[in-house]
Each structure stands twice: as structure tokens, then as C-alpha cells.
Amino acid sequence: MAQTRGIHSYKQHQLTEDDHFDAIVIGSGIGGMACAALLARDGEKVLVLEKHYTAGGFTHVFKRNGYEWDVGIHYIGGVNHPKAMLYTLFHYLSQGKMQWEDMGPVYDKVLFGDEVFEFRKGPENFANTLKTYFPEAKDQRAIDQYLDLVQQANKASTNFFTEKAMPPAMSSVVGRKMRKPFLQFASQTTRDVLEELTSNERLIGVLTAQFGDYGVTPGSSSFGIHALVANHYLHGAAFPVGGSARIAETIAETIADADGMILTNAGVEEIIVEGKKAVGVRMADGRTLHAPLIISSAGVLNTYKRLIPTSLQDSLKLPAKVQTVKPSVAHLGLYIGFKETTVDLGLQKANYWIYPAGKYNHDQNVAAYLADPENSEFPIVYVSFPSAKDPEWEARYPGKSTVDIITLAPYDWFEKWEGTKWKRRGEDYDAFKEALSQKLLEVLYRYEPQLRGKVDHYELSTPLSTKDFVNYEAGEIYGLEHDPNRFEQTFLRPQTPIKNLYLTGQDIVTAGIGGALMAGFLTISAIKKRDYVSKARKAALQAINNDQ
Numbered sequence: 182m183a184q185t186r187g188i189h190s191y192k193q194h195q196l197t198e199d200d201h202f203d204a205i206v207i208g209s210g211i212g213g214m215a216c217a218a219l220l221a222r223d224g225e226k227v228l229v230l231e232k233h234y235t236a237g238g239f240t241h242v243f244k245r246n247g248y249e250w251d252v253g254i255h256y257i258g259g260v261n262h263p264k265a266m267l268y269t270l271f272h273y274l275s276q277g278k279m280q281w282e283d284m285g286p287v288y289d290k291v292l293f294g295d296e297v298f299e300f301r302k303g304p305e306n307f308a309n310t311l312k313t314y315f316p317e318a319k320d321q322r323a324i325d326q327y328l329d330l331v332q333q334a335n336k337a338s339t340n341f342f343t344e345k346a347m348p349p350a351m352s353s354v355v356g357r358k359m360r361k362p363f364l365q366f367a368s369q370t371t372r373d374v375l376e377e378l379t380s381n382e383r384l385i386g387v388l389t390a391q392f393g394d395y396g397v398t399p400g401s402s403s404f405g406i407h408a409l410v411a412n413h414y415l416h417g418a419a420f421p422v423g424g425s426a427r428i429a430e431t432i433a434e435t436i437a438d439a440d441g442m443i444l445t446n447a448g449v450e451e452i453i454v455e456g457k458k459a460v461g462v463r464m465a466d467g468r469t470l471h472a473p474l475i476i477s478s479a480g481v482l483n484t485y486k487r488l489i490p491t492s493l494q495d496s497l498k499l500p501a502k503v504q505t506v507k508p509s510v511a512h513l514g515l516y517i518g519f520k521e522t523t524v525d526l527g528l529q530k531a532n533y534w535i536y537p538a539g540k541y542n543h544d545q546n547v548a549a550y551l552a553d554p555e556n557s558e559f560p561i562v563y564v565s566f567p568s569a570k571d572p573e574w575e576a577r578y579p580g581k582s583t584v585d586i587i588t589l590a591p592y593d594w595f596e597k598w599e600g601t602k603w604k605r606r607g608e609d610y611d612a613f614k615e616a617l618s619q620k621l622l623e624v625l626y627r628y629e630p631q632l633r634g635k636v637d638h639y640e641l642s643t644p645l646s647t648k649d650f651v652n653y654e655a656g657e658i659y660g661l662e663h664d665p666n667r668f669e670q671t672f673l674r675p676q677t678p679i680k681n682l683y684l685t686g687q688d689i690v691t692a693g694i695g696g697a698l699m700a701g702f703l704t705i706s707a708i709k710k711r712d713y714v715s716k717a718r719k720a721a722l723q724a725i726n727n728d729q
């Protein structure tokens with residue numbers, strides 16, 4: 182990626198105050214990249230500043246020992262058809278270069294011990310398959326009611342998120358009315374909603390098995406985020422052809438076409454504010470860069486607590502606002518490489534969601550694990566097979582395969598190593614990581630026993646890795662926690678109290694690539710006072726039709 186047109190290293194590129202940009206974007210996550218590409222397609226010159234040595238946020242990949250792993254993108258819904266919403270938005274941002282590989286009829290397998298529940302592509306197939314596992318009439322009614330609520334919540338979410346892009350004056354008139362229908366779903370916990378439909382704990386456990394996609398257990402999560410995530414995959418899932426790095430690469434081309442650029446190793450120390458108006462940024466090395474528009478994709482907490490001058494934070498009452506929200510969960514990521522092909526190893530595309538046998542209450546499982554992690558099973562283990570999903574993998578890495586494993590892990594387990602340097606945190610840290618790695622490998626071997634003895638390379642990332650590379654305060658993976666309170670906060674919107682400073686990214690909409698992508702469109706819609714979702718979809722559909 183370092184050689185991709187439009188992506189450069191800040192260390193090698195000498196910017197001066199004489200360099201002119203129409204906008205500066207802080208952070209190269211998908212929200213920031215979307216903002217930059219939308220402005221670029223309007224002919225504006227944009228500078229994207231990324232602290233990490235790789236662009237793309239959670240869409241980036243890392244390479245080690247002849248392997249490549251995707252750190253945040255494991256499957257994406259809504260891109261399986263050329264007319265689907267996310268497909269058209271990616272098409273517009275990448276100028277038709279982004280391609281997707283369908284994961285097939287089964288995208289997720291939920292496992293409680295030896296019990297297997299398949300999530301199948303298409304709402305009707307999804308429902309019919311679940312009903313084979315739950316044949317009682319009352320359970321089947323609950324499944325139908327559940328899907329109906331999921332679709333109702335998704336329909337109501339459109340106005341909720343659209344309101345975020347409205348000018349403050351307009352929002353003060355119609356905002357409450359636009360938010361109310363979705364908040365009727367989002368203000369309830371997922372468990373509360375499902376317990377109104379069924380008392381079958383096993384069914385609730387299966388229906389909420391994807392809670393790892395947003396990081397909050399059913400008893401604490403907003404049903405709004407659950408419904409959005411569940412609906413996101415109902416029509417199937419896909420994987421980026423060429424790996425998730427292609428997302429940043431293709432969007433970078435669009436930015437470069439307008440003479441913009443993405444700089445890595447480019448940490449921003451502070452947003453420069455003059456008279457309550459953002460005018461530029463101060464880099465970690467002391468250099469200052471100016472632009473008439475500043476967009477932060479660094480997260481609400483980072484922006485309001487770290488990047489805005491302290492004196493201004495207090496006068497704008499920002500500390501009081503950020504205290505109303507909290508960071509999401511942290512995680513462990515185990516990245517594994519094998520010197521055999523995906524076919525030879527018998528790896529499939531479908532993801533695994535693995536839970537303790539016979540224990541269907543996710544809240545209780547997580548609580549038990551946090552209380553006694555050494556003597557408890559992992560409450561959730563997610564396994565992805567990226568080399569099986571990417572049709573170009575074998576051409577890039579012949580004779581090799583990869584597996585990703587993810588589980589929850591609180592940041593406080595690792596706090597005593599805070600301040601240490603990556604790869605040099607000490608023997609006790611390495612020993613702790615090794616014990617966790619072996620425990621996760623044993624989970625993998627239970628369901629893919631043919632992999633035992635064939636691991637060529639593995640390494641574990643911890644919340645400290647996330648903090649170092651993504652710059653989140655507590656190593657959180659999903660930005661702000663998606664509890665009911667989060668959706669009540671009206672300050673989580675693109676506009677800020679500082680003129681010419683806007684926010685974007687997953688904190689503005691929701692977690693995941695779809696939510697962060699939509700945040701980019703909402704942010705530019707708010708800036709330009711025009712519906713950029715409709716603009717992009719219209720242009721993309723026209724281009725797609727012309728190509729057919």
C-alpha cells in the first residue's frame with residue numbers, strides 16, 4: 182500500500198504552510214476516507230493525515246513472515262448486488278474499482294459446543310433454516326416477529342440518521358419527530374425486546390449470536406444496533422476481492438485524481454482554533470498545516486478530549502458531553518498462518534461464532550469469564566477464514582492460508598504494561614499472550630482438528646496494540662459503546678460547536694464499515710447541505726448501467 186498512488190509517508194514528504202488544501206481530514210478510517218473521496222469527486226484537493234504507518238483504519242492489513250491478515254474487515258453485508266446501497270456507495274468512492282466476492286449461502290455458523298446453527302443468505306432462507314432448529318409453533322412465531330422488528334427498526338433508522346446531517350435550525354424544528362420512531366427501538370436493550378417475544382433462552386442465544394459484531398451483550402446493547410447489524414447480513418455477506426486493503430487503495434486513487442494525498446506516520450497533535458473557528462492542525466513534529474475545512478475521523482473522545490485546545494474544551498462544555506458516553510469493548514486478535522492451501526486444509530468461507538456448550542445466556546457467560554478468566558471458557562470466539570474468502574488469495578500467497586480468531590478482553594488486563602513499546606513489553610507480557618494464544622488455538626482445533634500441528638506462524642494482538650495503532654484510549658474496537666444511552670445523545674453528529682470543524686466515523690452513525698461509511702456521506706451532506714447518498718447512488722447506478 183505504501184506505493185499506492187495518493188498514499189505517501191509524512192516522514193518523506195515535506196509539507197509546508199505554502200501547500201494549499203481545500204480540506205484536511207484527520208484519520209484514514211473509512212469515514213475519513215469517504216469524506217476525502219467525496220470532496221475529491223467534487224474537484225477539491227484534500228489532505229488525509231494518518232498517525233499509523235498504514236492507511237485505512239480498521240480496513241488495513243498487516244504483513245508478517247510472508248502472510249497477510251485483515252485486522253478489521255471479515256465480511257460485509259449489503260454489497261452482494263450492484264443495486265444494493267453499500268455496493269453503489271463503494272462503487273462511487275472507488276470509481277468502480279472495488280470488487281466483492283460473495284461468501285455463498287451460509288455466511289455465519291453459530292456453535293454452542295456441538296450444536297450448529299447456520300445463518301443463511303436471504304430473509305426467507307434465514308427464517309426457514311432457523312425454524313428447522315426450533316420447530317415449536319411459539320418459537321416459529323417469535324422468529325417471524327423478530328425479523329419483523331428488525332426490519333421495522335431499520336426502516337425507522339433512515340430518518341434518525343438523516344437528521345444528523347441537518348442544519349441546527351432545521352433540526353430544532355423537526356429533529357425530535359425524526360428521531361422518535363427509531364428511538365422506540367434503540368432505547369430498549371436487545372434482551373428486553375427479545376424477552377417480549379420468547380422465553381426460550383436457547384432461541385435468544387442464537388438470535389443474538391452476532392453481538393460480537395458490535396461488542397455489547399444483549400442485556401446491555403441497544404436493540405437499535407442489533408437490528409442494524411442483523412439486517413446488514415440478512416441478504417448475505419461478501420469479502421473484498423484482493424483483501425480489505427483494496428478498500429483504502431481504490432479510494433486513495435480517487436483522492437489522488439484531484440491532486441489530494443494521504444500521508445501516513447502523520448500524527449496530529451492539535452486542531453488549531455482561532456476565534457472558535459478551526460483553521461488548521463499542528464502536527465506532532467510542530468509543523469502547522471492550514472485549510473478552510475477540518476474533518477476529524479479520529480473518534481469523538483479523541484477529538485473532544487485530545488485534539489481541541491484544553492481552554493476551549495471547558496468553554497464549550499465538551500467534558501460534560503463526553504462523560505455521557507463510554508468506549509466500547511476491547512479485544513484480542515490471533516492471526517495464524519499455514520503453509521498449505523485453503524483447499525488442502527479444508528477451510529470454508531463461513532465464519533464461526535463459538536460459545537460454551539449449553540450456555541445460551543451471553544450476559545452470564547461474559548460475567549462469569551470476567552470474574553474468573555483462568556477457569557472459565559471464552560464467552561465468545563469468532564473465527565474467520567480470509568484466505569478462503571478472497572478469490573485472489575492464492576495468486577498473491579500461493580500455497581498458504583490464514584485464519585483470524587477474535588475474542589473479548591478488557592483493557593484493564595493489560596494496563597500494567599501501558600506505556601511500554603510494541604514488541605518490547607517484557608517477558609511477563611509475552612508469557613501472558615502465549616497462554617491466551619494457546620487457549621484460543623485449542624478452540625480452533627476443536628472445530629478444525631486437521632489444523633493441529635500445521636501452524637507455521639501466529640501472533641496475538643491485545644488492546645494495547647489497538648491503542649498504539651488506532652489511537653483509541655482504552656483499546657476499544659468499536660468506538661463508543663452501543664448501549665441505549667448512546668443513541669439518545671444528540672451531540673453525536675457531524676457538526677461541532679467549532680466553525681469549520683466536522684466529525685465523521687463510526688461514532689457518528691454506528692460501528693462497522695457500513696456505519697462508518699455512511700458517516701462519511703452524512704458529514705459531507707452536512708457540510709455541503711446536499712444529500713450525497715442520493716447523489717452518489719444516482720451516479721453509480723448510471724455508471725453501472727452504462728457498463729452493462
